[in-house]
Amino acid sequence: xxxxxxxxxxxxxxxxxxxxxxxxxxxxxxxxxxxxxxxxxxxxxxxxxxxxxxxxxxxxxxxxxxxxxxxxxxxxxxxxxxxxxxxxxxxxxxxxxxxxxxxxxxxxxxxxxxxxxxxxxxxxxxxxxxxxxxxxxxxxxxxxxxxxxxxxxxxxxxxxxxxxxxxxxxxxxxxxxxxxxxxxxxxxxxxxxxxxxxxxxx
Numbered sequence: 001x002x003x004x005x006x007x008x009x010x011x012x013x014x015x016x017x018x019x020x021x022x023x024x025x026x027x028x029x030x031x032x033x034x035x036x037x038x039x040x041x042x043x044x045x046x047x048x049x050x051x052x053x054x055x056x057x058x059x060x061x062x063x064x065x066x067x068x069x070x071x072x073x074x075x076x077x078x079x080x081x082x083x084x085x086x087x088x089x090x091x092x093x094x095x096x097x098x099x100x101x102x103x104x105x106x107x108x109x110x111x112x113x114x115x116x117x118x119x120x121x122x123x124x125x126x127x128x129x130x131x132x133x134x135x136x137x138x139x140x141x142x143x144x145x146x147x148x149x150x151x152x153x154x155x156x157x158x159x160x161x162x163x164x165x166x167x168x169x170x171x172x173x174x175x176x177x178x179x180x181x182x183x184x185x186x187x188x189x190x191x192x193x194x195x196x197x198x199x200x201x202x
Contacts, residue, residue, distance in 0.1 A: 004099055004187065008071045015051075015074035022158070023051055026183045027058040030196045033061070034143055037183040038198065044110035046135065048097055049115040053079030059111070060088040067091040067104045072138055097131055098124065106137040114184070116169075117147040117159045125169035133173035136201045138153075142174060145182065157192045158184060164196055174199035 034040075035090060042063030047056045047136050048066035052075060057097070060066045060083070066089055070076050076092050083090045091104055097115070110132050119125045146166060147158030154160075163179065170176060182196040 004068060004096060008096065012043070012074060014047075015072045020051070022114060022184065023127045025054060026054075026185060027187055028055055028185070029147065030182050031055055031058070031143065031195075034196065034198055038141070040109060040141065040178075042055055042068055042120065044104070044106070044137075045109040045111065046102070046104075046172060048110065048112040048132075049118075050079055050092075051075050051113075053092075055083045056090050057083050057086050058181040060090050060140070061086070064109070067093070067102075067107070069093045069095045069097065069102070071096055073085065074088045089189055099184070102131075102135050105135045105186055106140065108137050108140045110136060110140070110142045112143075113145045114147070114158055116166075117146045117161045120159065122165075122168065125165065126172070129169045129173050133201050141177075142197075142199045142201070143185065144195075144197045144199070146195040146197060147184070148181065148195050150181070151193050154192075157190075158194070163194070163195070168197060170197070170199055175202055 038087050045064040045066050047068040050056045050070050056066050056068040073094050076094050147160050149160040149162040178198040180196050183191040184193045184194045
C-alpha cells in the first residue's frame with residue numbers, strides 16, 4: 001500500500017468508527033473571531049480537511065461561496081448530509097491537497113483547522129504552504145489553526161508545532177499578519193493549546 005493510500009485509509013477509518021475527538025460539533029470560535037476582526041467579507045473560500053462540515057456550513061451561512069475537501073469519503077458524505085439539512089450549498093470534494101488538483105480556484109480565503117500540523121516533515125509543510133499559496137488569488141488570506149508545541153509534550157491530541165515550524169514553511173510564500181496563542185475545542189473537554197495564524201499571500 002502506498003503512503004498516500006495508507007494515509008487516506010487511516011482517516012477514513014476514523015470517520016467510519018466515529019473516533020473524532022476534534023469534532024465538537026460547534027463552529028470554531030477562532031474562525032468566527034478572525035473573520036470579524038479582519039472584516040473579511042463573503043468571498044470564495046476553501047476549507048481544507050473539512051471533516052463533518054461544521055465550519056464550511058457556517059461560512060456558507062455567512063454568504064461565502066464555499067469549497068471544502070477532505071481525505072475521507074465518509075467525512076465528505078457526512079458534510080453533504082449536514083449541508084443539505086441546513087439548506088446550504090457547498091462544493092464538496094474528496095482529495096489530498098498534496099496530490100490532487102483543487103477545483104474552483106482561485107480562492108480569496110483558505111481555512112484549515114489542523115491540516116498544516118498533520119505534516120510531520122519540513123518538506124511536506126513547505127509543499128503544503130506553497131500549494132495553499134498557489135490556490136489563492138493575489139493578496140488572498142490563509143487562516144490556519146495549528147497544534148502548539150508550547151506546554152508539556154503529550155501522547156494524544158493534535159501534533160505540536162513551534163513558531164519556527166510555522167514561519168519556516170509559511171514565510172517564503174506568505175506575510176504573517178497575526179500569530180496568537182489559541183486552543184482547540186475538543187469532545188473530551190480537555191482543550192489543547194494551538195496557534196491561530198492569519199497570513200496573506202505574497
